[in-house]
Amino acid sequence: RIDGARLLASLEELGRHGALPGGGTNRLALSDADRAARDWTVARMRALDMAVEIDAIGNVFATHAGEEDLPPVATGSHIDTVRTGGLYDGNYGVLAGLEVVATLRAAGRRTRRPIQVAFFTNEEGARFQPDMLGSLVHVGGMPLEEALAVRAVDNGALLGEELLRIGYAGSAPVGRPCVDSFVELHIEQGPVLDREGLAIGVVEGVQGICWTELTFTGRSNHAGTTPMALRQDAGMAAARVAAFAHELSQRYGGRQLATVGALTLQPNLVNVIAQSALMTVDLRNTDGAVLQQAQAELLACARRIAAEHGVLLSHRSLADFAPVAFDAALVDSVERAAHSQGLATLRMPSGAGHDAQMFARVCPTAMVFVPSRDGLSHNVREFTAPEQLVQGANVLLQVLLERADR
Amino acid sequence: RIDGARLLASLEELGRHGALPGGGTNRLALSDADRAARDWTVARMRALDMAVEIDAIGNVFATHAGEEDLPPVATGSHIDTVRTGGLYDGNYGVLAGLEVVATLRAAGRRTRRPIQVAFFTNEEGARFQPDMLGSLVHVGGMPLEEALAVRAVDNGALLGEELLRIGYAGSAPVGRPCVDSFVELHIEQGPVLDREGLAIGVVEGVQGICWTELTFTGRSNHAGTTPMALRQDAGMAAARVAAFAHELSQRYGGRQLATVGALTLQPNLVNVIAQSALMTVDLRNTDGAVLQQAQAELLACARRIAAEHGVLLSHRSLADFAPVAFDAALVDSVERAAHSQGLATLRMPSGAGHDAQMFARVCPTAMVFVPSRDGLSHNVREFTAPEQLVQGANVLLQVLLERADR
Ligand SMILES: NC(=O)NCCC(=O)O
Numbered sequence: 001r002i003d004g005a006r007l008l009a010s011l012e013e014l015g016r017h018g019a020l021p022g023g024g025t026n027r028l029a030l031s032d033a034d035r036a037a038r039d040w041t042v043a044r045m046r047a048l049d050m051a052v053e054i055d056a057i058g059n060v061f062a063t064h065a066g067e068e069d070l071p072p073v074a075t076g077s078h079i080d081t082v083r084t085g086g087l088y089d090g091n092y093g094v095l096a097g098l099e100v101v102a103t104l105r106a107a108g109r110r111t112r113r114p115i116q117v118a119f120f121t122n123e124e125g126a127r128f129q130p131d132m133l134g135s136l137v138h139v140g141g142m143p144l145e146e147a148l149a150v151r152a153v154d155n156g157a158l159l160g161e162e163l164l165r166i167g168y169a170g171s172a173p174v175g176r177p178c179v180d181s182f183v184e185l186h187i188e189q190g191p192v193l194d195r196e197g198l199a200i201g202v203v204e205g206v207q208g209i210c211w212t213e214l215t216f217t218g219r220s221n222h223a224g225t226t227p228m229a230l231r232q233d234a235g236m237a238a239a240r241v242a243a244f245a246h247e248l249s250q251r252y253g254g255r256q257l258a259t260v261g262a263l264t265l266q267p268n269l270v271n272v273i274a275q276s277a278l279m280t281v282d283l284r285n286t287d288g289a290v291l292q293q294a295q296a297e298l299l300a301c302a303r304r305i306a307a308e309h310g311v312l313l314s315h316r317s318l319a320d321f322a323p324v325a326f327d328a329a330l331v332d333s334v335e336r337a338a339h340s341q342g343l344a345t346l347r348m349p350s351g352a353g354h355d356a357q358m359f360a361r362v363c364p365t366a367m368v369f370v371p372s373r374d375g376l377s378h379n380v381r382e383f384t385a386p387e388q389l390v391q392g393a394n395v396l397l398q399v400l401l402e403r404a405d406r
Numbered sequence: 407r408i409d410g411a412r413l414l415a416s417l418e419e420l421g422r423h424g425a426l427p428g429g430g431t432n433r434l435a436l437s438d439a440d441r442a443a444r445d446w447t448v449a450r451m452r453a454l455d456m457a458v459e460i461d462a463i464g465n466v467f468a469t470h471a472g473e474e475d476l477p478p479v480a481t482g483s484h485i486d487t488v489r490t491g492g493l494y495d496g497n498y499g500v501l502a503g504l505e506v507v508a509t510l511r512a513a514g515r516r517t518r519r520p521i522q523v524a525f526f527t528n529e530e531g532a533r534f535q536p537d538m539l540g541s542l543v544h545v546g547g548m549p550l551e552e553a554l555a556v557r558a559v560d561n562g563a564l565l566g567e568e569l570l571r572i573g574y575a576g577s578a579p580v581g582r583p584c585v586d587s588f589v590e591l592h593i594e595q596g597p598v599l600d601r602e603g604l605a606i607g608v609v610e611g612v613q614g615i616c617w618t619e620l621t622f623t624g625r626s627n628h629a630g631t632t633p634m635a636l637r638q639d640a641g642m643a644a645a646r647v648a649a650f651a652h653e654l655s656q657r658y659g660g661r662q663l664a665t666v667g668a669l670t671l672q673p674n675l676v677n678v679i680a681q682s683a684l685m686t687v688d689l690r691n692t693d694g695a696v697l698q699q700a701q702a703e704l705l706a707c708a709r710r711i712a713a714e715h716g717v718l719l720s721h722r723s724l725a726d727f728a729p730v731a732f733d734a735a736l737v738d739s740v741e742r743a744a745h746s747q748g749l750a751t752l753r754m755p756s757g758a759g760h761d762a763q764m765f766a767r768v769c770p771t772a773m774v775f776v777p778s779r780d781g782l783s784h785n786v787r788e789f790t791a792p793e794q795l796v797q798g799a800n801v802l803l804q805v806l807l808e809r810a811d812r
């Protein structure tokens with residue numbers, strides 16, 4: 001059994017890096033706060049005598065040696081957060097992995113295969129796109145050069161330069177992971193487990209994610225003198241496309257998720273018709289075909305509305321991930337471990353994207369969820385009860401042990 | 407006749423303060439660039455031996471003495487601009503007024519009444535609201551204390567502090583103007599005169615202006631895990647209200663203008679449901695009753711949509727000006743002056759708000775428009791041909807002369 005107090009204390013300590021005044025953290029990928037959190041986590045890995053490697057995209061891997069020199073059983077997650085994030089998203093999976101290693105060490109217990117605990121660069125996708133960028137590059141899903149050339153949405157910095165700046169441009173190669181399997185522990189981030197009063201989510205897969213950036217370019221002009229018919233109002237075109245995304249979701253009975261999280265107008269003044277509007281649309285669906293259909297409808301609508309307003313439309317895909325199914329046997333073993341600990345479970349898809357979905361391309365993969373109070377995440381009030389955090393970590397311990405001893 | 411070359415050169419010189427790299431100016435009210443432009447303009451006034459007074463809200467009045475000590479015939483406009491403004495909006499009216507004085511001086515011509523040339527604080531309403539704030543306070547339409555306590559939309563600074571900072575918190579009293587009449591020369595800022603090939607717009611009044619700031623407060627949450635029905639999406643509520651403003655305008659056949667110039671989401675990230683949205687709506691109509699009706703419909707819609715999304719709505723009026731009719735006799739004299747100079751005219755309402763509309767509360771008032779190429783304004787490519795600028799200034803000269811000699 002893991003040491004619950006130690007796990008909780010480590011979550012609290014990591015949460016100090018980038019802490020916001022009112023609670024929660026702002027630790028955008030490759031920011032100064034992310035660097036501080038990385039340094040703290042690496043120190044902790046070394047304190048556990050783990051061999052630490054950093055790869056060329058800044059992913060960090062710490063290995064606890066096994067009895068045999070076999071591909072490791074891997075776990076982990078991320079420590080970057082959104083701008084107004086909580087203390088658990090990502091952090092929990094990394095620190096629970098380290099807690100598993102600490103527990104094995106304390107018990108003098110060696111596994112047959114090594115156990116690896118990793119954290120991946122820019123999982124959130126809040127500062128650089130796509131999300132899960134580090135694990136995507138790690139499994140060979142995106143060329144390194146392309147990833148290093150991605151620009152930050154906040155200050156336009158190159159990802160590659162930011163890695164150098166914070167000292168995390170490592171030398172380990174990317175693209176050909178050698179790993180037995182991957183199991184990620186994470187908070188659910190949605191309301192299902194909390195509402196049903198269940199301890200463990202047995203994650204069967206991840207829904208599809210489609211992120212698009214739409215840029216509308218019109219012409220700034222006077223709000224009082226320009227007849228409606230002569231306007232090239234980029235802001236109004238964007239707002240109408242956002243409203244359409246909402247309708248689209250309603251039309252599919254709400255199972256097609258649609259979010260317009262970012263919308264920026266220029267010059268953004270009360271009496272000036274917007275010259276440009278930059279907008280993101282996040283579409284998700286567990287059904288990949290419906291997701292494609294929704295995305296096609298969105299773009300068709302954007303084209304039509306842009307034409308109606310006489311504004312130029314350009315669009316670019318920021319993320320495009322088909323739904324992922326995890327390994328049936330590994331998923332079963334998560335369920336068995338939970339039941340053997342007397343914990344109630346639910347098989348469910350993941351609404352959020354996770355590093356695990358990238359590993360599913362190259363090895364048997366599964367995930368364990370614990371509840372999120374009120375389904376809150378990407379919110380400073382994100383919360384999971386201490387006992388639930390400990391329960392999840394013990395399930396992880398058992399699944400890793402079983403797999404590493406195989 | 408005025409000296410066209412001198413007028414054009416002065417426009418170009420004033421345009422250097424806050425000049426943008428690609429043309430146009432950024433001279434938000436009470437910014438450093440506005441200070442520099444004010445200093446330059448005041449120096450020019452003094453060079454014409456005019457008596458310069460600054461009032462408590464930063465309006466500047468320069469008086470060219472008449473033969474008798476009577477209330478002056480006043481003209482002028484503003485020299486603040488929007489963030490991406492042109493060289494003519496406001497500036498033209500101020501510099502043409504000074505050019506009229508320079509012309510009279512050069513000709514050794516005195517009028518019976520004094521001629522006053524003024525520029526008013528924060529006409530644009532881009533940095534502080536409402537627009538026409540300086541002239542509104544001047545005519546007693548807003549208490550000085552209330553105006554000094556208005557906060558800037560860009561950095562939250564108090565208007566009163568900004569006036570002190572740039573050295574334009576003057577000592578002349580506000581609220582009881584003593585003026586014979588007011589005539590403002592301005593670019594049309596809309597497409598009518600340009601399209602019809604006419605030289606002079608004889609402005610009969612100004613349409614009503616209603617600015618509202620809407621704040622939607624929801625709950626940030628995860629874009630992938632939060633079911634549509636459980637969201638409190640402030641951004642989506644705002645976008646749908648913006649789309650409604652567009653429909654509203656269409657429903658009234660486009661004569662009801664609606665502009666959403668500013669919309670800001672927090673935290674403005676692709677995969678985070680917006681916690682808050684701050685939005686402005688600018689509604690205008692020449693028919694005050696229809697404008698009130700449109701505003702009521704907008705607020706009702708905002709309330710309904712906010713409730714649908716489970717977000718809080720608060721709203722605040724940023725400007726609320728009923729349509730204004732100018733003085734019939736003074737309007738006639740503008741028309742006569744133009745015709746006597748062989749210029750083709752059109753009687754028209756003003757789409758934009760102007761300082762003149764505040765003077766209409768206290769004295770006979772009128773305005774003269776010259777064409778704006780392609781109807782562009784609040785745009786760095788705002789343009790009026792030199793000969794049209796000169797024509798407008800000569801009309802102003804004649805109207806002021808007639809009135810001041812009365
Ligand atoms: N787990 C998590 O919040 N990942 C961020 C990527 C996403 O938007 O789903």
Ligand SMILES: NC(=O)NCCC(=O)O
Pocket residue numbers: 222223224271495529530531537538595757758759760
């Ligand atoms: N003339 C002018 O652009 N005034 C600004 C106030 C308005 O928005 O109409």
